Amino acid sequence: MSHTYEAMWEKLNLDLDAHAGLLQVLGKFYGDIYLSQTGRLRGMEYLDFVLSEVHGLRIKELQDAKAQGRKVIGTFCVFVPEEIVLAADAIQVGLCAGAEIGKDAAEKILPRNTCALIKSFVGFKLSRLCPYLESCDLVVGETTCDGKKKAYEIFVDYAPLYVMEIPQMKNACDRDLWRGEVIRFKEKIEELTGNTIAAAKLSQSIRVVNDRRRALQRLNRLRAAVPAPISGRDVLLVNQISFYDDPVRFTENIHKLCDEIEERVNAKQGIAPEGTPRLMLSGCPMAVPNWKLPFVVESSGAVIVGEESCIGTRNTRDLVDENGPSFEAMIDALADRYMRIDCACFTPNAERLDNVVSMAKELQVNGVIHYGLSFCHPYAIEAFKVDKALKEAGVPMLSIETDYSMEDVEQLKTRVEAFVEMIR
Ligand code: SF4
Ligand code: SF4
DSSP states (O other): OOGGGHHHHHHTTOOHHHHHHHHHHHHHHHIIIIITOSSOOTTHHHHHHHHHTTTTHHHHHHHHHHHTTOOEEEESSTTSOHHHHHHTTOEEEEOOOOOSTTHHHHHTTSOTTSOHHHHHHHHHHHTTOOHHHHHOSEEEEEOSSHHHHHHHHHHTTTSOEEEEOOOSSOSHHHHHHHHHHHHHHHHHHHHHHOOOOOHHHHHHHHHHHHHHHHHHHHHHHHHTSSSOSSOHHHHHHHHHHTTTSOHHHHHHHHHHHHHHHHHHHHTTOOSSOTTSOEEEEEESOOOTTOOHHHHHHHTTTOEEEEEESTTTHHHHSOOOOSOOOSHHHHHHHHHHHHHTOOOTTSSSOHHHHHHHHHHHHHTTOSEEEEEEETTOHHHHHHHHHHHHHHHHTTOOEEEEEEOSOSTTHHHHHHHHHHHHHHHO
């Protein structure tokens, strides 16, 4: 990444030396894990470019938008309705929280046995490493798992924070609570931006976000072909970038990528030969630059053909109904769509079991790797029921718990290779 952005980073009060270290690690990782792949699609060049400018051009775009009076909203969870943010002419960015680099700082104020994702976002803030976080006019938290909601009580002293209440069950009263939260969020965003959200703007933003979901759904349908036309690593990257790129530009480029994949599928060409074991990942989200497990899997003789995850199909599976005839009906449609998210923070969470099994069947996988971040209780405990449901469907599962450190790569490789060998 060019040093022409240094003045911008300095203005954002980043720790320039530590930030340079982060970019160096990111570049090395990306080279080893992504650019070393052979037979990549031309369309991935757009994604390579966006990633190479992740702290450069995109941040400049955010700063330019802010100079014109637009607000930037940062999020950590797929529950935050981007449609509301876009309808108020603001910009939403997913705050990645996928790197270990601020861990030491985070452990000074959080227990060591906190999940890596929480430590990462707190560590990034304390270490002044993330230009997205520093660009935010508002950071939106949510009451999902206990770790996150208690960490926000500390985080609020460091960043402008707003917390949405997410219900824990899916009864009628929970849906009412959530609808009320969508309205409270709308009012907060209107107050922050000074823009009143009109029905026409909301209808338009529902279409923009749905269009992005439709592009990602198309990608997921195409990648399900046999042989798999694109690597799991590349699709994970596409999903990761969907959280911070401009939604309209991103959607256009993903359709171009899909056109190219369609040609590959028609020609029966694969990124890995037919007969390569097909695996699906299921569980916790993998935020940039958390590419460890996909890299381990795809260098162990298997190909990943699906991610049942928030940086995957949990974020793209459901659309918001676009036919709401009034503002109130659109709010209902938003509340209903987001209530369908099958996060392990819900109890009971039977939809997830159904979704995992049907996805495994549709993708014709030979096995599932359940991925849990160490100390994430919701997903670790739910892994038992996921395993049981998959067993009943005749699909083997391997459960892996890890964090962002690279120390266990060899150990993971041994376990994944043994699993691949077993299902081959
Ligand atoms: S796993 Fe749950 S808490 Fe995490 S991003 Fe997804 S919905 Fe939010
Ligand atoms: S990975 Fe688990 S523990 Fe960590 S923030 Fe998400 S739900 Fe919470």
